[in-house]
Amino acid sequence: MKAADMDAPAHTGSAAEPGPAHQHLRDGWLIEPAGDRCLLIRLGNRVDAEVSQTVHAVTAWLSSRALPGVIDVVPAFTTVAVHYRPVPLPSGKGSASQSLSAAIDRLLSQGVPRIAGSGRLVEIPVCYGGEYGPDLEDVAHQCGISTGEVIRLHTAAPLVLYTFFFAPGTPFAGPLDPRLQVLRRAVPRTRVPAGSVAIANGISSIYPTESPGGWNLIGRTPWTLFDIRKSPPTRLQIGDRMQFMPITPREFEALQEPHQ
Known part of the structure; x- marks a missing residue:
C-alpha cells in the first residue's frame, strides 16, 4: 500500500502470479512512513515462525534489488x-x-523468493533457578504451576529464533508454551548477568552480555553467544531451532565459557 493510502485495505499481493520459487504474502502488507527517511512494511499482527520467515524473505528480496x-x-x-x-x-x-x-x-506484488531456514537444531545448556534464575519461583507463582513444570515446559520443544534485537547477538525465540505467559517485570534490573535466559510476552531470550533488562530470568547458559572477534560474531543464526537443555550447577561450571 502506498504511504498516501493509509486508510485503504492492505495490499493482498495478488497482482502477479509468482513462480515456483516465489511465495505470495499470506496476509498482504501495509507500507507506511516512519519519519522522513524510513518506510515501515507491516507483514503481520502476531509474532510466530511463519510471519518471521516472511519478514526475512522480504528483507532478503528488497536487499537484493538495489532500490x-x-x-x-x-x-x-x-x-x-x-x-x-x-x-x-x-x-x-x-x-x-x-x-x-x-x-x-x-516488487512485493511479484511474489517474494522463498528462503530456507538454517535447518539447525541447537541444544543450549541452561542451569535453572537459584542464583542462575532468580525469577523462576515468581514465574511459577504467576503461572500457577510448579518450578519443575516451568522448566519442563521451557525445555519441552525447540523455539524458533525470530530475530536479534535489543543488543548485538541477543536472540528472541518462540513461541513459548501458552502456560508460560508472563509480562515483563514491573521494575527492570540495572544489571543482568551475561548468559541469562529470560521469558516475557510469549518469547524467550538470552542476554549475551551483562546489561540492564526487564525480562524474567529463569536460568543461565554457560555459553558465549556473541564474540566480535569471530565471523560471524553471533553463535546462533536466524531460523535456528533453540532447544534448551537443563544442566546442574556443577555442569554449568564445567561448561562455563569466557564472556567479553
Whole structure:
C-alpha cells in the first residue's frame, strides 16, 4: 500500500502470479512512513515462525534489488524497515517516499523468493533457578504451576529464533508454551548477568552480555553467544531451532565459557 493510502485495505499481493520459487504474502502488507527517511512494511499482527520467515524473505528480496536511495533494510518481529536517502525526482512525480513505496509495492506484488531456514537444531545448556534464575519461583507463582513444570515446559520443544534485537547477538525465540505467559517485570534490573535466559510476552531470550533488562530470568547458559572477534560474531543464526537443555550447577561450571 502506498504511504498516501493509509486508510485503504492492505495490499493482498495478488497482482502477479509468482513462480515456483516465489511465495505470495499470506496476509498482504501495509507500507507506511516512519519519519522522513524510513518506510515501515507491516507483514503481520502476531509474532510466530511463519510471519518471521516472511519478514526475512522480504528483507532478503528488497536487499537484493538495489532500490534507489535505500541505505539499509532492517527486519524485526513483524515488520521490515527500509531506510533511505531522499533523492530528487522530476517535477510532478511525487515525493521520494511515495516513489519508493510504489517501487516496493510492485516488487512485493511479484511474489517474494522463498528462503530456507538454517535447518539447525541447537541444544543450549541452561542451569535453572537459584542464583542462575532468580525469577523462576515468581514465574511459577504467576503461572500457577510448579518450578519443575516451568522448566519442563521451557525445555519441552525447540523455539524458533525470530530475530536479534535489543543488543548485538541477543536472540528472541518462540513461541513459548501458552502456560508460560508472563509480562515483563514491573521494575527492570540495572544489571543482568551475561548468559541469562529470560521469558516475557510469549518469547524467550538470552542476554549475551551483562546489561540492564526487564525480562524474567529463569536460568543461565554457560555459553558465549556473541564474540566480535569471530565471523560471524553471533553463535546462533536466524531460523535456528533453540532447544534448551537443563544442566546442574556443577555442569554449568564445567561448561562455563569466557564472556567479553
